[in-house]
Amino acid sequence: MEFLSSNLPLILFFLAGFGLLLAEAFMPGIGIAGVLGVVLEILAIYSIWQHYGLEPALIFTLVVLVLIGLTVFFSYRSAMKGRLSKSDLVLKDAQHPDSDQARKALSPFVGREGVVATPLRPAGQIEIDGRRVSAASGGEFLEKGTRIRVTGTEGDHVLVRSED
Numbered sequence: 685m686e687f688l689s690s691n692l693p694l695i696l697f698f699l700a701g702f703g704l705l706l707a708e709a710f711m712p713g714i715g716i717a718g719v720l721g722v723v724l725e726i727l728a729i730y731s732i733w734q735h736y737g738l739e740p741a742l743i744f745t746l747v748v749l750v751l752i753g754l755t756v757f758f759s760y761r762s763a764m765k766g767r768l769s770k771s772d773l774v775l776k777d778a779q780h781p782d783s784d785q786a787r788k789a790l791s792p793f794v795g796r797e798g799v800v801a802t803p804l805r806p807a808g809q810i811e812i813d814g815r816r817v818s819a820a821s822g823g824e825f826l827e828k829g830t831r832i833r834v835t836g837t838e839g840d841h842v843l844v845r846s847e848d
Contacts (some may be wrong), residue, residue: 689777697725698725700724701727704723709758715771790839790841790842794842796813796833800827803825803828804819804825822843832846
């Protein structure tokens with residue numbers, strides 16, 4: 685029990701630092717958790733050096749580096765193949781399969797004329813033959829009732845330009 689009480693700060697620095705590094709690895713963000721985790725690990729190593737000397741501090745440094753390496757490996761593996769790869773946190777190079785379906789569903793509207801159903805600022809709704817479709821203008825504001833022509837598709841909406 686005396687070992688635990690005399691080494692409590694060291695243990696807390698190590699566990700809190702490793703927990704913050706894990707949080708940073710699996711929930712990427714600004715990096716504050718990662719920086720605080722590294723600082724706490726350095727404090728743990730410093731504490732070991734002060735109490736037990738250089739050799740235990742070097743061994744503990746090696747253990748910390750191995751654990752950080754394993755954390756990076758498993759978070760990278762998860763980002764590529766695991767649960768993290770299916771989340772919205774990871775950007776994907778390939779298009780989402782739903783976007784191909786949306787493009788196919790919207791391609792019959794290309795070249796057709798319609799009317800702005802809600803103001804396009806630059807995005808909103810248009811109406812073609814009684815059917816509402818999500819649309820975006822080329823950056824211009826189009827008021828409700830403006831005649832438009834569909835020029836293309838992008839993701840889940842059509843691109844339009846004014847016919848007036």
